[in-house]
Amino acid sequence: DTGVSQDPRHKITKRGQNVTFRCDPISEHNRLYWYRQTLGQGPEFLTYFQNEAQLEKSRLLSDRFSAERPKGSFSTLEIQRTEQGDSAMYLCASSSPSGGWFFGPGTRLTVL
């Protein structure tokens, strides 16, 4: 499969725990994006990388959130001290310089 992949697909955690999600982009895509989507809303931008450089972070990304893309390939998104308001679908997408833009299947986070 050559599409964007995300792991895990579902995560249930208790409030206060830390969680980490992984995204593997399409191999030739140099840009990688993280979005968050809650029920009935469109995806909201969190952050994006060009190769290994994190070029932009949304104000939605509080200090409990951190994202990395250490070798310019896969990326991780960590949420520390999770809160119930963090429950959402976390979407990863990648794009190429020519503009093709594709989402992964998402990680659904439920914070109890």
Added chain:
Amino acid sequence: GQNIDQPTEMTATEGAIVQINCTYQTSGFNGLFWYQQHAGEAPTFLSYNVLDGLEEKGRFSSFLSRSKGYSYLLLKELQMKDSASYLCAAQAAGNKLTFGGGTRVLVKP
């Protein structure tokens, strides 16, 4: 800033045509995307308009007017499986997409 507006919900009959409008205000606009999203799933790519005009792809067509900040997605010969949310997204600097809230389309028999 970025602002994307689209209707919240639309209802149509199987076999009919539905047009979903989207207006946008985006600095550094590069292009306009449409995605389809079924409940509980990730968005899937439908269309991408860079230049003004109509792009046709099977039963789905998308139109863009850059001067008016306006796009629409046209769904023809509606099928029950077309019941989904349709997301309009404007592409700006860094290829980043800003999404509207989505239009939920309900197709009735």
